[in-house]
Amino acid sequence: MIHYHGTPITPVAALYQLAGRHFCVSHARPEQVARVHEVGQSVMLDNGAFSKWKRGADTDWPAFYRWCERWLGFPTTWAVIPDVIDGGSQLQDALVREWPFGHRGAPVWHMDEPLSRLLRLCQEWPRVCIGSTAEFAKVLSDAWRRRMDECWNALARAHRLLPWIHMLRGLQCAGLQWPFASVDSTNIAQNHWRPENTPRSLADRWDALQTPGAWVIRPEQMELGAALPLAAE
Numbered sequence: 001m002i003h004y005h006g007t008p009i010t011p012v013a014a015l016y017q018l019a020g021r022h023f024c025v026s027h028a029r030p031e032q033v034a035r036v037h038e039v040g041q042s043v044m045l046d047n048g049a050f051s052k053w054k055r056g057a058d059t060d061w062p063a064f065y066r067w068c069e070r071w072l073g074f075p076t077t078w079a080v081i082p083d084v085i086d087g088g089s090q091l092q093d094a095l096v097r098e099w100p101f102g103h104r105g106a107p108v109w110h111m112d113e114p115l116s117r118l119l120r121l122c123q124e125w126p127r128v129c130i131g132s133t134a135e136f137a138k139v140l141s142d143a144w145r146r147r148m149d150e151c152w153n154a155l156a157r158a159h160r161l162l163p164w165i166h167m168l169r170g171l172q173c174a175g176l177q178w179p180f181a182s183v184d185s186t187n188i189a190q191n192h193w194r195p196e197n198t199p200r201s202l203a204d205r206w207d208a209l210q211t212p213g214a215w216v217i218r219p220e221q222m223e224l225g226a227a228l229p230l231a232a233e
Contacts, residue, residue: 001174001180001181001183001207001210001211002022002042002181002182003021003022003171003174003182003183003184003185003188003203003206003207004022004023004024004044004182004183004184004185005018005021005022005023005024005033005184005185005186005187005188005203005206006023006024006025006026006046006184006185006186006187006188007023007024007025007026007029007032007033007036007186007188007189008031008032008189009032009188009189009192009199010028010189012035014038014192014199015032015035015036016039017198017199017201018039018104018188018199018200018203019039019040019202020039020040020041021040021041021203021207022040022041022042022043022044022182023036023040023042023043023044024043024044024045024046024184024186025043025044025045025046025049026046026048026051027045027046027048027063027064027067028046028048028051029048029051029087030067032077033045033067033071037071037074037077040107041076042076042077042078043071043074043076043077043078044077044078044079044080044099044182044184045067045068045072045077045078045079045080046069046079046080046141046168046184047064047079047080047081047082047083048064048170049080049082049083049084049085049108049131050131050169059082059084061095061098063099064082065101068101068104068105069101070105072101072104075082077104078104078105078106078127079101079104079105079106080105080106080108080168080186081095081096081099081105081106081107081108082095082098082099082109082112082128082149083095083107083108083131084135085110085131085133085134086110086112086133086134088113089113089114089117092107092108092109092110092113092117093117096121098108103126105125106125106127106128106129106166107121107125107128107129108128108129108130108131108168109121109128109129109130109131109134110130110131110132110133111130111131111132111133111136111144111147111151112133112134112135112136115150115151115154118130118151118154118155118182119154119155119158122158122159122163122165126163126164127164127165127166127181128163128164128165128166129165129166129167129168130151130165130166130167130168130170131168131169132168132169138178139169139170139172140172140173146220148178149218150220151218152178152179152215152218153215153217153218153220155215156214156215156216157217158218160218162179162213162214162215164181164182165179165180165181166180166181166182166183166184167180167182167183167184168184169184169185170183170184170185171183171184171187171206172185172187173183173211174206174209174210174211175209175210175211176211177211177212178215179211179213179214179215180211185206187202187206188202188203188206193216
């Protein structure tokens with residue numbers, strides 16, 4: 001598993017403690033994009049959709065494309081293709097079709113969308129991101145866990161070797177049972193200032209946590225009451 005550490009990480013001295021790591025830069029907070037390309041092992045360009053969704057802000061996809069074009073010249077940099085949270089599959093597919101940089105981007109499948117779309121994206125793209133939605137906003141909640149088991153059951157049935165799946169905002173999944181290839185989080189940016197932490201110690205702790213290389217099909221839990229027999233009259 002690759003762990004992408006979200007920026008901005010301030011002060012700059014704290015960022016430089018993480019030289020050689022993998023970084024995530026959001027289009028909503030792009031100020032350290034040049035620095036992480038100087039010191040990072042690889043860089044993920046996030047489209048900022050989640051931050052804008054939380055603020056109710058509009059997106060400017062042409063500006064995002066212009067930003068990506070500059071930085072995708074680095075061969076280890078890739079970008080999250082524009083998406084709209086709770087926007088529906090048709091809108092997401094339209095945004096994927098408009099993406100101008102081919103496989104240097106990764107489309108987003110949202111957890112409330114049909115599993116058939118996830119499987120199709122994995123057939124068409126070398127890397128696919130999974131994003132939470134309002135219904136599954138809390139990572140590792142019971143509902144989130146049930147849906148994630150459904151996802152990996154479907155992927156394991158469709159693929160002999162599992163595809164590259166990136167979990168957006170999913171660093172807390174590191175070390176758990178779902179075989180993500182990569183995750184990202186702003187955990188270090190938010191917590192490195194605490195007395196018990198340093199940027200390097202947090203990165204060492206997270207980067208040491210890996211996930212399994214395979215998935216064993218699991219029973220899928222039904223919603224409470226969904227399988228209960230009708231009461232006798």
